[in-house]
Amino acid sequence: MTIEAERPQTGAHEIYAGYARRVLRRGAVVLLAGVAVVAALIADILTGPAVLSVGEVVAPLFDPDSVERRTAAIVNAIRLPQALMALTVGAGLGAAGALMQTILGNPLASPYTLGFSAAAGFGAAVAILTGVSLPIWPELTIPLAAFIAATLAAFIVYGISRLRGASAEIMVLAGIATLFLFQSLQSLIQYLAAPEILRQIVFWLFGSMGKANWTNLPIASAIIAFGLLLIVFDFRRLTALRLGDDRAAAMGVDVTRLRLKIFAVVALLTAGAVAFVGTIGFVGLVAPHVARMLVGEDQRFLVPMSALIGALIMAGASILSKSLSPGGIIPIGIVTAVIGVPFLFSLLIRGGRRYW
Amino acid sequence: MLKVEDLSAGYSGAVVVKKAVFIAEACDLTALIGANGSGKSTLLKAVAGLLPSSGAVTIDGRVADPRRDVAYMPQDTSAASGLTMLETVMLGRLRSLGWNTPKDVVHEAANLLDRFGLARLAERPLHDVSGGQRQLAFLAQALMRRPKVLLLDEPTAALDLRHQMLVLETVAKDARDRGLVVVMAMHDLSLAGRFTARVVCLKDGAVLSAGTPAETMTEQRIAEMYGVRVEIMLEEGRPRVELLGTAEL
Numbered sequence: 046m047t048i049e050a051e052r053p054q055t056g057a058h059e060i061y062a063g064y065a066r067r068v069l070r071r072g073a074v075v076l077l078a079g080v081a082v083v084a085a086l087i088a089d090i091l092t093g094p095a096v097l098s099v100g101e102v103v104a105p106l107f108d109p110d111s112v113e114r115r116t117a118a119i120v121n122a123i124r125l126p127q128a129l130m131a132l133t134v135g136a137g138l139g140a141a142g143a144l145m146q147t148i149l150g151n152p153l154a155s156p157y158t159l160g161f162s163a164a165a166g167f168g169a170a171v172a173i174l175t176g177v178s179l180p181i182w183p184e185l186t187i188p189l190a191a192f193i194a195a196t197l198a199a200f201i202v203y204g205i206s207r208l209r210g211a212s213a214e215i216m217v218l219a220g221i222a223t224l225f226l227f228q229s230l231q232s233l234i235q236y237l238a239a240p241e242i243l244r245q246i247v248f249w250l251f252g253s254m255g256k257a258n259w260t261n262l263p264i265a266s267a268i269i270a271f272g273l274l275l276i277v278f279d280f281r282r283l284t285a286l287r288l289g290d291d292r293a294a295a296m297g298v299d300v301t302r303l304r305l306k307i308f309a310v311v312a313l314l315t316a317g318a319v320a321f322v323g324t325i326g327f328v329g330l331v332a333p334h335v336a337r338m339l340v341g342e343d344q345r346f347l348v349p350m351s352a353l354i355g356a357l358i359m360a361g362a363s364i365l366s367k368s369l370s371p372g373g374i375i376p377i378g379i380v381t382a383v384i385g386v387p388f389l390f391s392l393l394i395r396g397g398r399r400y401w
Numbered sequence: 402m403l404k405v406e407d408l409s410a411g412y413s414g415a416v417v418v419k420k421a422v423f424i425a426e427a428c429d430l431t432a433l434i435g436a437n438g439s440g441k442s443t444l445l446k447a448v449a450g451l452l453p454s455s456g457a458v459t460i461d462g463r464v465a466d467p468r469r470d471v472a473y474m475p476q477d478t479s480a481a482s483g484l485t486m487l488e489t490v491m492l493g494r495l496r497s498l499g500w501n502t503p504k505d506v507v508h509e510a511a512n513l514l515d516r517f518g519l520a521r522l523a524e525r526p527l528h529d530v531s532g533g534q535r536q537l538a539f540l541a542q543a544l545m546r547r548p549k550v551l552l553l554d555e556p557t558a559a560l561d562l563r564h565q566m567l568v569l570e571t572v573a574k575d576a577r578d579r580g581l582v583v584v585m586a587m588h589d590l591s592l593a594g595r596f597t598a599r600v601v602c603l604k605d606g607a608v609l610s611a612g613t614p615a616e617t618m619t620e621q622r623i624a625e626m627y628g629v630r631v632e633i634m635l636e637e638g639r640p641r642v643e644l645l646g647t648a649e650l
Contacts, residue, residue, distance in 0.1 A: 064524075
């Protein structure tokens with residue numbers, strides 16, 4: 046009385062061919078997104094109060110003397126670092142968002158869920174309020190304060206999570222409590238601050254690429270690149286985590302250790318991104334969802350793709366922030382949420398649960 | 402042979418399994434039976450090394466390394482994941498998956514899916530297939546690990562009758578062909594009586610008795626474990642369990 050498996054319509058060989066095609070297709074999509082990022086970078090540099098041609102933008106990148114000095118200055122000193130910072134921050138937040146959604150098993154998670162950015166805002170507000178200044182590189186005072194506060198928030202959540210076995214639930218609860226704590230402290234400082242100081246604080250919190258320059262861009266890029274390098278060998282374990290803690294553990298993954306490590310990396314990526322340019326909302330939430338629809342759940346593709354989509358969204362928001370009001374620049378942090386929300390809504394309505 | 406001696410385990414202070422002792426032979430299926438909350442799942446998890454425990458677990462006389470020797474399949478078949486069936490099965494070979502996926506891993510996963518009649522679903526995401534189909538994929542994933550000991554928590558719970566047979570026959574064949582020790586927590590006593598060589602009875606976290614199905618599955622013992630009246634009929638030396646009603650306690 047033996048029951049044979051019903052005759053398959055596809056054999057093992059076809060399955061392999063199908064898998065190989067899928068991997069190739071995903072690789073091509075990631076590559077395409079990379080090309081789109083380069084195109085968006087050029088478009089971003091082209092956009093601004095001063096009207097420049099493609100030639101004027103591309104030429105000074107290679108030879109500053111080939112165009113007018115004013116044009117070269119606009120491109121090299123202002124637009125290029127700002128456009129590159131937009132990509133860096135977008136990549137950092139996009140990847141951090143994907144990692145966060147994976148380790149918390151929650152589609153609503155973003156780099157901001159656990160309060161790092163609220164803490165960064167608090168740190169910046171303290172620095173602005175007290176007017177302290179580093180003896181060397183005074184312009185890095187506020188970013189450093191923001192970074193330290195974000196790290197502090199990370200340590201609080203990390204410590205509490207560690208005590209209770211680092212389950213996703215404990216992490217979310219500890220994180221949201223930390224988020225509210227730092228938001229309240231931030232409000233307190235705003236309440237106490239004199240009007241001129243308050244203006245500075247609020248402007249910092251908006252998030253703006255205007256803060257980017259050749260001093261802070263390399264630092265932010267190095268922090269984010271370092272964070273991403275730390276996880277390149279964890280992608281398979283992260284993929285296993287998408288089947289739940291029990292199953293991942295049964296496959297030999299040390300779930301607690303992996304979750305805490307990724308948490309630390311997300312804290313680093315987020316702090317590195319927001320410390321220099323302020324709070325940029327929504328990129329970290331939306332980018333992973335778009336990436337997931339394009340390349341699926343395999344984290345080898347999902348995390349890099351989320352970084353690229355994050356960079357693309359930021360470049361798009363940067364272009365929009367410079368085009369909306371003629372001659373002026375709206376802080377990018379305002380624009381990302383404005384384009385992010387309708388975008389997420391359309392995903393929710395069309396995608397259903399198919400992509401999560 | 403898997404040998405479990407004085408194994409105690411539980412969750413945050415509460416001891417669920419108390420000094421459990423049993424053996425399970427290679428090439429055979431062993432059933433773990435007992436009422437809800439009797440400690441079947443906890444015992445399996447403890448043997449899989451997923452819970453802090455005291456006692457000894459040895460495989461062929463050597464201390465077991467659960468990460469290398471044991472594959473465990475949890476009971477829960479839910480998965481809000483967009484991973485495809487094929488990707489899910491391949492994850493069983495996590496150790497040999499790096500940035501690249503070795504060709505033989507894909508082939509082996511594909512063969513397992515084929516064996517369970519799931520080849521046409523290979524590229525479908527987990528949340529798009531039925532609970533039973535997911536359970537088969539998770540079983541394939543456990544087999545991908547090429548373990549010495551396979552621990553299955555209610556492997557037939559989400560399956561229709563045909564697939565219950567398919568799973569138990571597949572597992573029995575693998576046990577014979579590969580010299581595998583298979584321990585399954587089971588609720589269906591007739592399936593346990595029919596397919597397994599040994600039955601371990603659990604009550605309140607302790608092993609009540611262990612032996613062949615005919616030895617262990619008596620009307621009196623089942624009444625004691627589950628609080629029900631049953632009639633046991635022996636067919637070719639294997640017990641078939643007929644439920645008569647609740648026992649008068």
